[in-house]
Amino acid sequence: MKPTMLNLMCVSVSLIVLVLMFTGQSDAKVKETLVGSWLFDGNAKDSSGNSKDGKLENGPTFVAGKIGQALKFAGGKAGDAKIGNRVSLGNLGLAATGPATLVFWAKPDGAKADDRLISNMVGAATPSFSLRFAPPKVEFWGSSWQPVIEKIDDK
Numbered sequence: 001m002k003p004t005m006l007n008l009m010c011v012s013v014s015l016i017v018l019v020l021m022f023t024g025q026s027d028a029k030v031k032e033t034l035v036g037s038w039l040f041d042g043n044a045k046d047s048s049g050n051s052k053d054g055k056l057e058n059g060p061t062f063v064a065g066k067i068g069q070a071l072k073f074a075g076g077k078a079g080d081a082k083i084g085n086r087v088s089l090g091n092l093g094l095a096a097t098g099p100a101t102l103v104f105w106a107k108p109d110g111a112k113a114d115d116r117l118i119s120n121m122v123g124a125a126t127p128s129f130s131l132r133f134a135p136p137k138v139e140f141w142g143s144s145w146q147p148v149i150e151k152i153d154d155k
Contacts, residue, residue, distance in 0.1 A: 035093065036052040036092065042069060044056050052092060054087040057086050071087065102131065104118075106138075112135070113134055114134070116130055116131070117131045117133065118131040128142075
């Protein structure tokens with residue numbers, strides 16, 4: 001092998017090794033302000049590390065989801081003493097007084113008006129909110145009972 005070819009090969013291999021040395025696994029950094037993350041892959045545990053585990057109530061079932069598993073809720077009828085199945089998350093320390101981001105997948109097969117996706121309805125004196133179906137759209141309600149549809153802005 002000619003010396004120039006050998007030099008070129010050594011430089012190439014050295015560059016490849018150098019690039020591979022600085023290539024590592026990259027993980028998404030979770031913001032410190034994240035309240036919780038529930039994947040619903042067989043349970044209602046909080047995967048954010050904040051110990052805000054959910055409690056399955058009235059028997060929602062696990063089904064194949066958009067990503068991994070999902071929960072299927074049967075719902076309930078207005079006025080029923082037994083509320084439809086749900087996940088209770090307890091007090092998350094959320095209020096309808098500041099900006100918040102809620103991200104989830106929902107497949108509204110058979111959804112009826114006022115079927116709630118996320119609800120923090122506690123009482124008249126407590127700031128509260130509800131994200132609910134209002135076919136053919138989804139509505140957000142705050143504690144003042146004025147609907148804000150499709151976009152929530154802090155400004």
